[in-house]
Structures are given as C-alpha cells and as structure tokens.
Amino acid sequence: MKTNQLPIRRRAYIATMKTIMWISALITCALIIGIIVYVFVKGIPFISWDLLSTSPTYIPHHIGILPDIMNTIYIVIASLVVMVPLGAGAAIYLEEYATNQKVVAVIEYAAETLSGIPSIIYGLVGMLFFCEFAGLRTSILAGALTLVIMNLPSIMRTTQESLKTVPQSYREGAFALGAGKWRVIRTVVLPGCVDGIITGCVLATGRILGESAALLFTAGFAHALNGFFQGLMSPGATLTVALYVYAKEQGEFGAAFAIAAILMVLTLGINSLAMWLENHFKKLREQGYPQEKSKE
C-alpha cells in the first residue's frame, strides 16, 4: 500500500510525526555539536606547549597542567594493573571453574548492582576505607584503588562475555588430549578472549578519565609534579578533577576549557581505539592464535 492511498488524516499524522522526530534528531545533534564547538572555541586558544609542559605556580601567577596529566597517567596505570588481574581472574573463575550456578548468578547480580551505584558513593566509601582505615591518606593510590572497585564489575563482565565466545569445542579438543584445566585455559581459552580484556581496559580507561566525584574524596586536588611511585603516595588531581578545581574554585575558565578540550580529544581517541581494537582482534581471531614456543 502506498502512502498517498491512505486517508488524509492518517497522512497528516505520519507527516507530523516525521517532522517531530526530524526536529528532535536535529536538536540533539545541534546540542552535541554545539557543546563540542563551544568547548573547542573557548579552550583551544589557551592550549599551549607552556600549559602542557609546566607546573602551576602562585607567584608569579602561572597555570600549567603537566602534574595533572602525569597524575592522570599514574592513576590509569595503577588502576589497570590492579583491576585487570582481579577482574579477569574473577571472570575466569566464574566461567571456567565455578560449578555452583546459584553462586555465579548471585555474584553476577551483585556486579550488575555495583556498576549502577553513583560514583560519589564509591568516593565516600573509598575515603573511609582506603584513606582512613587502610592508612593511605588522600593519595593517587587511594583514588586508583577506589576506581578499581568501581570498574571491577565491568571488566569482569566484558571478560566473561568474551570467554563465552570461545567455542566449547576448543576446550573439549584440548581436554581430550589430556590437557589439564589450567593448560586449557592458558593456551586455548585466554588467547580467544584477550580482545575482550583489552577492550574492557580501554573502556575502563575512558571512564577513569571522566571520573571526578570519587576522586575528589580520595585523591585530592594537589598539582605537584612527582615521579610514579612518589606520585602514588601523594595527593594529586587528575585532569578531570583539575578542570573542576580551576573552574569552580579559582575561576580560571581559560584553563578549565583548555583541559575540557584536551579531555574531549582524549575521549574521542579512546573510543576510536576501542573500535579499532575490536576490528583488529576480529581479524586476528580469523587468522588464529600466536604460536607456542618450542626449544630449538
């Protein structure tokens, strides 16, 4: 049936709905593009090599975000280093070892629930537990550990999902040759799910870049430039926290918009990386796993 054979009221209705949807789509796009353009226009003039490569000083008044960049890198590294073994380990346990399906279901439900909790609550708990109880005080490490707890459920779930994509027939083939559980996991299952773990890491990195509430409580606002290990034990602002501090407490909107622009570029980069990795691993999977080494 063609549209022009429909009664006129029906045609008017369809046309109106179409227009409304078109306008909604237009407004959404315009808002997104508007925000991006606005941030770039306000931020880019303030981005300079000097801003990126120096620390801030009060006298003379000077703003540099190098410490914030380093803090961001430290916190991402520290979080991933703790998060990946824990999350992947939990996923491997649940998928490959756990036999009690009820326990698995409970843990999965708990993980789902945990990932829905507002991050400021993680911040509060992280502050009480890591900063006070565990004695880490306000530090990058306490922030990183709080982020670990926040992101653990999601990295566990992505790993679980990718473990599920490894065909059961691979496992059976390996078991039938007399391989033990751990060998099967190490040689046949894990190579098939590295992509899931890596994609999970990239997504987690994206969330860490964007996190502020939990870090305000746990990692603090300092702009001091430290090496990695000293940095971990000291308070420090990540880029996102620095953005908040500059905009809200110091009224330095130029610096705030510069950081916003940088964060937006980073987020874009990370999302593209995640997409590229997914395709890359899909291709790799079709080509097969890397080979085992043998002694000459």
Add this chain to the structure above:
Amino acid sequence: MNASDNHNNETIISTKDLCVWYDDFQALIDVSMEIPEKSITALIGPSGCGKSTFLRTLNRMNDLIDCAKTTGNVYYRGQDIFQSSMEVSELRRHIGMVFQKPNPFPMSVYDNIAYGPRTHGIKSRAKLDDIVERSLRNAAIWEEVRDKLRQNALGLSGGQQQRLCIARALAVQPDVLLMDEPTSALDPISTTKIEELILQLKENYTIIIVTHNMQQALRISDGTAFFLLGDLIEYGSTDVIFSTPSDKRTEDYITGRFG
C-alpha cells in the same frame, strides 16, 4: 556381551553395568560390553539413545558435564578408570577422541599436532618435528599439508580438518581412538578418505566409532553394538548383526523401519 568374531583379540576396554544419568534422566542403563583390541567397533542406534554418552564415558570426557553421574565400572586394560589412582590426563592420552565437527584449534597446523605432545611434556624441537610428520603421515594428510605447517589450520577444508584432528589425536600415541560420527559433517569424498584411513589405523589402534550410516558400519567395522533408549540391545560381529540379528528391534532399525 561379546563380539564373538574377535575372540582372538584381547579385550582392551570393558564396561560392567555402566549407568549414566543427566540429573534425573538415565541416558545409559546397565551397559556391559567388551571391546577387543585392534578392531573397529561401531555403535549404532537412533539419535538420543546414548551412543555419545557411552563414548564420552570411556575417556571420562563426561566428567566435564556437571549434571552427569555415573555408576558401574569401566576397565581399560583391566584398570578401573573411575578409581582415584587413575590419572584422567593419562587415561585421555591412551584413549583419544575425534569429534563430530572437526575442531582444530585456531593455531598453525604444526601447533595443532604438537599440542598433545607439549601437554605431556615434550619440548625438544627435533622430537616435535618428528612427531608432527609421523602423525600427519599416519593420518594420510602429510602430502597435503607439508608446505602449510605454519598456516592456520582453520584454512583447511572440512575433510582435511578432520584428518588433522585424527593426526592430532595420534600424536600422543594413544591405544584407542573414540570417534563420534567423524564423517557426518563431511562430503562423500572426504568420507571415503577417512573410512580408508580408519581401516588402516586398525592395524595399530583400537577404534570405537559412532555412526548413523549403516553402510559405513557395514563397510568398516568388525563388531557392531546397537543401542536403544540407553539400553545395549545387541552386540556382536558386524556380519551377524547385519545379516541375522537376533533382536527384532535391531532388525527394524538396520532395515530402516525407524530411527
């Protein structure tokens, strides 16, 4: 029950009152069977009658299914395979398995074959090279893949993949090969090749093969066992089973009246 035709060969695997349950469903009911060495035994019967279950019990692959429970005994060379002294890994080294759908690992041809030997501790390159060549030759696929050893096994054709899987199973020098409908996913030419291969392997290996193809059972097997709803109905030499079965249900099945 005994396959009378092979009385000259020693029994390598025997089961006694073997029962298998999946939760409350009984898939095998008191199966007692003796399988002679260096012969081909075909397991036939309609879908769901427990052939695969029986096969997977023999090398304890059914251990992998959480809801499966087993009672009764299975002896491999006189040793009870369910006893705690039995190393599952050793048992599976001696009793290899080939699956219905070819399941090469997504690795190179070489690494597929070397997987088993490496699992059992062989690391020397020279030894592995030797095992890989010998296994591929034994599985009649060496000529086709000798120039592709470093290529991904998933690039081979279905028939080649299945012979690769047979070679992979042979690489750990098993005594017994369990084959679960190894040709049902293959074209007729590949099927013929694999049947010829199985007949060759009989020289050195004991083969237990599940098949839906009566012609295949008749062509290659020495003994045939007919299962129905978890019961071993009849077991004897293939000639006898196909010419003068003693049970009406066997006759009905092989003449295609059901199944």
